[in-house]
Amino acid sequence: MKPLAAGSPAALAGGPARNPASVRWALAGLSLSMLLSSLGTSTANVGLPTLAHAFGAPFQQVQWVVLAYLLAITTLIVSVGRLGDMIGRRRLLLSGISLFTAASVLCGLAPTLWLLIAARAAQGLGAAAMMALTMAFVGDTVPKERTGSAMGLLGTMSSVGTALGPSLGGLLIAGPGWRAVFLVNVPLGVLAFALASRHLPADRRDGRTERGGFDHLGTLLLALTLGAYSLAMTVGRGRPGPLNLALLAAAALGVGLFVRAEARAASPLLRPAVFREPLLSSGLGMSALVSTVMMTTLVVGPFHLSRGLGLGEAAVGLVLSAGPLVAALTGVPAGRIADRFGSRRMTVAGLAGVGLGCGALSLAPVSLGVAGYLVPLVVVTAGYAVFQTANNTSVMTDVGPDRRGVVSGVLNLSRNLGLVTGASVMGAVFALASGAGDVATASPEDVAHGMRITFAVAAALAVTAIALAATGRALARRRADAG
Incomplete structure (x- = not known):
């Protein structure tokens, strides 16, 4: 059986009518895109000390190598998703992969720190397209009954990128040098582009949307609002100060202006009615809450393991790598389970696991040692x-083809905002609960107390997410009965 032509009716329709071999190669291209966007963050983090030495710059400047990438993704991911719905997701995904790959070359060749930061911002724009549109493509690529498995595969690749990044970055820095951290993306980007261009279904050409309908004002307001909020959560490591408060005030003002602009726009970036859909709004809220919880393990874990349990750097890294490894191994089976038992039921089951794990971490005595942290971490x-x-499956399954890009962008945005918020807020909770001015020099007892309080708060957030799931389902059922 010959592969379907990119522009054939069956290819346009996607789903079961497509050649299974072509579907597998298309998923390979999407998975590689997700892996690259995840590696873009995790590999650069480990190289910050080397970059500070190479450019003779302080940490406050070098950290923008990471921040520029994250800010570009956070501020633009919704707009990129919307643009993909309008002009064609395949075209925009290929453009995003091309931009990411070209920017990786510029990062690897950058002669100055500020050129490297600018190239990282461009790389983040490409990554925003890759993150937003990979999930949106699932509905066009696989049968509906296999959506969970495809989402699980993408989640696995994201986790693999997170887990592989630090070790890969460390090996490249120790070998060829820091420039190889960025140049390694180039051959992978070329491969992703080749797979996507050959096997992804062609864009629909039904004339329902046009370039002129793009919401430029809404896009600008949302980007400025998200940028202000993200900076408020990251500048000064989230400690409240005049600049942070001013940025939060600007973000609050931006929300008001954005809502007003969307209510008046002829073709809004985000229709206000979207957030009145119970299952969608609850799914976004749960995603933000759980991402906040997950960031707690990254904020608190290193201090608890090093200060509280007295582990060395290598041992700390080994224990922390267990989390991404478990996520990588669980993603595909979780997708198959969601396909079999229903995504909404498994959503609650996953939240229960997160809550139970956080509760165990908040109660585990220090005397249990590494096992007292590692076992609950695996559960979380x-x-x-x-x-x-x-x-992800529940949110994306019933979304119409003309909205998959923007909804996928909003879903990724909720996750990113949760991670940004968790790094700041949960870090502040930990510092406050430990009762020390500097957590890095706090006593083991103070660190253990701070960890218990912080994970108790995290468990409460997981319970809140479960309540949100129940509320969303009840409202959706009531709306269905009324309709």
Whole structure:
């Protein structure tokens, strides 16, 4: 059986009518795109000390190598998703992969720090397209009954990128040098482009949307609002100060202006009615809450393991790598379970696992040692993998083809905002609960107390997410009965 032509009716329709071999290669291209966007963050983090030495710059400047990438993704991912719905997701995804790959070359060749930061911002724009549109493509690529499995595969690749990034970055820095951290993306980007251009279904050409309908004002307001909020959460490591408060005030003002602009726009970036859909709004809220919880493990874990349990750097890294490894191994099975038992039921099951794991971490005595942290961490991470796959499936399954890009962008945005918020807020909770001015020099007892309080708060957030799931389902059922 010959592969379907990119522009054939069956290819345009996607789903079961497509050649299974072509579907597998299309998923390979999407998975590689997700892996690259995840590697873009995790590999650069480990190289910050080397970059500070190479450019003779302080940490406050070098950290923008990471921040520029994250800010570009966070501020533009919804707009990129909307643009993909309008002009064609395949075309925009290929453009995003091309931009990411070209920007990786510029990062690897950058002669100055500020050129590297500018190239990283361009790389983040490409990554925003890759993150937003990979999930949106699932509905065009696989049969509906296999959506969960495809979402699980994408979640697995994201986790693999997170887990592989630090070790890969460390090996490249120790070998060829820091420039190889960025140049390694180039051959992978070329391969992703080749797979996507050959096997992804062609864009629909039904004339329902046009370039002129793009909401430029809404896009600008949303980007400025998200940028202000993200900076408020990251500048000064989230400690409240005049600049942070001013940025939060600007973000609050931006929300008001954005809502007003969307209510008046002829073709709004985000229709206000979207957030009145119970299952969608609850799914976005749960995603933000659970991402906040997951960031707690990254904020608190290193201090608890090093200061509280007295582990060395290598041992700390080994224990922390267990989380992403579990997520990588759980993603695909979680997708199959969601396909079999229903995504909404498995969403609650995943949330329950996150809550139970956080509760165990808040109660575990220090005397249990590494096992007292590692076993609950595995439960938390496995629950998160099940939740993320099931929630993504639940949100994306019933979305119309003309809205998949923007909804996928909003879903990724909720996750990113949760991570940004968790790094700041949960870090502040930990510092406050430990009762130390500097957590890095706090006593083991103070760190253990701070960890218990912080994970108790995280468990409460997981319970809140479960309540949100129940509320969303009840409202959706009531709306269906009324209709």
